Amino acid sequence: MSSQRVVRMAELEIDPDQLQRYLALLAEEIEASVALEDGVLSLNAVSIKESPHKIRIIEVYADQDAYVTHLQTPHFLKYKNETSGMVTSLVLVDVDPVIMRGKP
Amino acid sequence: MSSQRVVRMAELEIDPDQLQRYLALLAEEIEASVALEDGVLSLNAVSIKESPHKIRIIEVYADQDAYVTHLQTPHFLKYKNETSGMVTSLVLVDVDPVIMRGKP
Numbered sequence: 327m328s329s330q331r332v333v334r335m336a337e338l339e340i341d342p343d344q345l346q347r348y349l350a351l352l353a354e355e356i357e358a359s360v361a362l363e364d365g366v367l368s369l370n371a372v373s374i375k376e377s378p379h380k381i382r383i384i385e386v387y388a389d390q391d392a393y394v395t396h397l398q399t400p401h402f403l404k405y406k407n408e409t410s411g412m413v414t415s416l417v418l419v420d421v422d423p424v425i426m427r428g429k430p
Numbered sequence: 431m432s433s434q435r436v437v438r439m440a441e442l443e444i445d446p447d448q449l450q451r452y453l454a455l456l457a458e459e460i461e462a463s464v465a466l467e468d469g470v471l472s473l474n475a476v477s478i479k480e481s482p483h484k485i486r487i488i489e490v491y492a493d494q495d496a497y498v499t500h501l502q503t504p505h506f507l508k509y510k511n512e513t514s515g516m517v518t519s520l521v522l523v524d525v526d527p528v529i530m531r532g533k534p
Binding site for chain 1: 437439453456457460461463464471472473474475476477478479480482485486488490523524525526527528529530531532533534
């Protein structure tokens with residue numbers, strides 16, 4: 327099944343006092359991942375308007391190998407290390423794509 | 431602010447007995463919306479692996495006008511009418527985009 331897309335949803339809560347710094351690190355990590363890794367198809371992060379320290383990220387990888395490779399990249403490891411003291415809750419939800427469509 | 435993107439997340443629960451029919455109607459509606467409406471930029475729907483009747487949809491519209499227009503299209507109204515007896519819970523979460531990146 328290694329040729330099957332891997333889709334995940336991350337539900338995070340961030341220390342509100344460190345939110346701006348966290349968002350900058352997240353943006354840097356997402357930019358680098360989509361630009362540099364062939365197997366990272368999309369990373370879409372949103373914050374909940376009423377609780378902006380609550381972040382949702384939908385992640386689409388070409389396959390399981392691409393996901394494992396992503397976890398070992400310098401930009402992901404930098405993000406992971408530098409944000410470890412900012413993330414107060416992290417839930418990774420395994421999801422299946424139903425249908426994903428966007429403008430070309 | 432009508433030129434600002436509108437991003438929303440819908441959290442749905444579907445009657446498990448009607449899930450396959452619901453997913454077909456959702457797929458039809460998403461295909462039509464992204465193909466036919468200039469202002470619908472992306473619609474990405476996933477289901478939670480452990481609870482496949484729980485659906486999450488992240489919706490990106492060009493602006494508020496595009497969103498209001500979308501709600502009045504024949505394909506959206508068809509979806510809304512035909513699925514009304516299938517959706518047991520619907521929460522619309524207003525979100526702000528943090529960063530949204532995908533392969534071209």
